[in-house]
């Protein structure tokens with residue numbers, strides 16, 4: 388039986404939390420370009436900066452909101468991150484923003500040791516400053532910093548006060564990245580049962596669980612999520628946009644309206660602008676994630692692609708690549724060489740299988756076409772009769 392997938396609103400914070408990655412600092416032009424690429428890819432909301440940082444940041448934010456407006460149709464809304472203070476809200480005015488996120492710590496630890504405050508004061512401040520921000524025409528999200536370490540009673544109380552004061556959304560921040568999916572689901576479900584507000588999940592990747600926790604939050608009723616391109620962000624980063632968007636699609640958990648085909652280009656630009664690299668094996672965008680070397684896998688792929696394909700790389704505009712190496716089998720060797728225009732017989736393939744093992748241990752990479760031709764020549768020179776037969780031929 389088919390069912391309608393829930394719409395999940397992506398609020399990408401590459402330009403705010405992403406830029407908090409130590410050492411990362413985008414120029415105004417880079418931020419504008421990133422915002423335009425995110426809008427073109429169909430991301431409906433962007434958190435674009437922190438007005439309290441001062442005039443330069445505010446000018447950049449204005450440049451972003453103006454550029455998004457000019458690129459008709461404007462489909463992407465913008466949000467500023469603010470501390471829950473009059474001053475921060477005042478700095479967000481006249482920047483063309485749709486939303487402010489008013490952030491307040493909600494764990495006992497941070498309320499006491501960071502703000503020198505009390506839960507009662509947090510509640511009173513939430514009520515007052517949500518109303519204050521509404522007076523400026525902003526839509527308001529209340530950012531619950533360190534929510535994963537907070538008492539559920541206080542989270543519910545903050546949500547209640549926020550809702551009554553006129554906020555549209557609460558953000559549940561796993562600020563330290565200490566949640567796992569089961570606990571995430573439990574906490575978000577409890578909040579879901581308690582508030583009619585939109586709930587936004589903000590996950591950090593300190594335990595490598597940001598994507599999993601984001602999906603768990605959606606299962607439990609979160610309506611929007613924070614992401615960053617390539618998982619940029621504080622420490623181990625945030626939930627990567629590309630992972631979450633593709634996972635929601637592949638796992639049939641939700642629709643985002645994001646054009647997945649644009650993700651590689653968008654993420655590549657974000658890498659360049661951030662001066663960062665992702666590992667070869669980074670899900671979705673890593674150079675090696677659709678590359679296959681193992682003999683049994685390539686044999687299976689050649690017989691039927693679905694033998695070793697969880698989802699098609701074409702979903703993100705990429706394709707499978709076959710390489711040879713230490714783990715190659717005869718079927719892979721003959722296929723790869725045939726693509727180079729070199730027909731090998733079974734014995735030559737077996738000899739190459741042995742040669743490739745030695746070559747790979749020495750070079751610690753996949754042989755390129757030049758190296759493959761040289762290896763084929765070495766087989767011809769050595770002659771097939773000298774091949775050791777210790778592995779047999781299939």
Ligand SMILES: CC(=O)SCCNC(=O)CCNC(=O)[C@H](O)C(C)(C)COP(=O)(O)OP(=O)(O)OC[C@H]1O[C@@H](n2cnc3c(N)ncnc32)[C@H](O)[C@@H]1OP(=O)(O)O
Nearest residue numbers: 407437439440469470471472490491492501502532562621
């Ligand atoms: C979990 C997160 O990612 S939260 C976002 C964090 N992002 C950043 O910090 C990046 C941008 N930050 C900055 O450029 C600067 O920190 C600024 C401009 C915001 C503030 O700079 P400064 O005025 O020099 O203050 P500084 O950073 O030293 O201290 C932060 C102050 O904000 C207060 N504060 C922190 N969070 C909040 C909050 N949610 N609500 C109200 N006050 C807060 C702290 O208690 C501290 O106040 P204090 O000096 O009275 O003790």
Ligand SMILES: O=C(O)CCC(=O)C(=O)O
Nearest residue numbers: 490530531532533560562
């Ligand atoms: O309070 C918020 O808006 C979340 C801030 C944040 O980036 C975090 O807690 O990790």
